[in-house]
Amino acid sequence: MLKNQVLDKKLKEEGYVAIDFFTEEELEKLQHLYHELHKDMDIQGLFFTNQSPDSDYTTRARQELKAIFEPKIEAIFDEMEWVQGIFIVKSPGAGEFRNHQDWSLVDERKYRTYAIWLPLINTDGDNGTICVVKGSHNFYATRFRSPTMPYAYGSQEIDELAEEKRIPLKLKAGQAAIFDHGIIHATSTNTSNQNRPAAFVAVKPIGTTLLHPYFNKEENKVELIQVADDFAFGYDLVSRPKGELYEKMDYIAPEIPLEEFAQKIKRAAAKSNVVKKIKYRLNGAVG
Numbered sequence: 001m002l003k004n005q006v007l008d009k010k011l012k013e014e015g016y017v018a019i020d021f022f023t024e025e026e027l028e029k030l031q032h033l034y035h036e037l038h039k040d041m042d043i044q045g046l047f048f049t050n051q052s053p054d055s056d057y058t059t060r061a062r063q064e065l066k067a068i069f070e071p072k073i074e075a076i077f078d079e080m081e082w083v084q085g086i087f088i089v090k091s092p093g094a095g096e097f098r099n100h101q102d103w104s105l106v107d108e109r110k111y112r113t114y115a116i117w118l119p120l121i122n123t124d125g126d127n128g129t130i131c132v133v134k135g136s137h138n139f140y141a142t143r144f145r146s147p148t149m150p151y152a153y154g155s156q157e158i159d160e161l162a163e164e165k166r167i168p169l170k171l172k173a174g175q176a177a178i179f180d181h182g183i184i185h186a187t188s189t190n191t192s193n194q195n196r197p198a199a200f201v202a203v204k205p206i207g208t209t210l211l212h213p214y215f216n217k218e219e220n221k222v223e224l225i226q227v228a229d230d231f232a233f234g235y236d237l238v239s240r241p242k243g244e245l246y247e248k249m250d251y252i253a254p255e256i257p258l259e260e261f262a263q264k265i266k267r268a269a270a271k272s273n274v275v276k277k278i279k280y281r282l283n284g285a286v287g
């Protein structure tokens with residue numbers, strides 16, 4: 001959890017909090033690392049460090065991101081630890097990253113994990129800006145999520161409503177959105193003429209087992225598999241990962257009626273009010 005209890009309450013209730021994360025000096029260090037590592041790359045579309053076949057590059061990116069982020073993670077969180085970190089770069093013209101939830105990393109019946117998304121340039125709504133559906137991490141009982149499992153909110157009407165209701169977090173370089181991996185989120189099209197680099201880091205409660213839920217379609221089961229912390233590097237997004245089976249459970253397709261979903265969005269929005277917003281701001285929230 002976040003050490004600042006007011007911001008932690010916002011994170012638990014709304015599923016996200018945006019804060020000033022790095023000092024100017026720390027940001028410059030990160031920008032320097034980014035430029036050095038990517039100077040010879042011609043990035044087209046959406047680039048993820050973990051999909052690069054160049055192991056020298058991925059190893060360096062991971063190690064150095066860890067060195068830069070870890071002290072900050074220790075400073076702002078209690079009892080949370082680094083899992084992994086990557087760069088995500090969205091080139092000019094690259095389209096929207098559609099609404100989605102991130103993969104589950106642990107046994108979410110007991111624990112929550114968080115993403116730290118930090119742009120290296122200012123984001124303005126139209127250059128690959130992160131957007132979230134407030135409170136959506138809590139809309140339905142915990143479900144495991146991974147690329148082999150159907151996206152729970154994937155029907156056209158639900159997706160359109162989520163798109164309409166999501167809010168852009170116009171973060172400046174060095175600010176970060178910390179969000180529950182279960183929140184519905186997206187990034188906008190990059191209509192600018194420059195790349196939008198961001199660092200993307202995952203944290204989990206200290207000592208929890210890292211898991212990946214694999215959807216075994218033949219048996220209609222979800223297999224929770226214990227994976228290594230570099231599992232996502234080179235993972236092809238479709239295969240059963242190697243690793244010991246932690247638990248196998250029935251896959252139950254979620255039922256999400258549009259009306260109910262709309263109500264949940266409304267209720268989540270009604271929970272935040274001016275007094276709360278002021279309180280969050282006084283405690284360092286920037287969005």
Ligand SMILES: O=C(O)CCC(=O)C(=O)O
Nearest residue numbers: 088090097102186187198
């Ligand atoms: O940085 C981006 O454009 C996409 C980030 C994101 O939402 C994700 O990887 O889950």
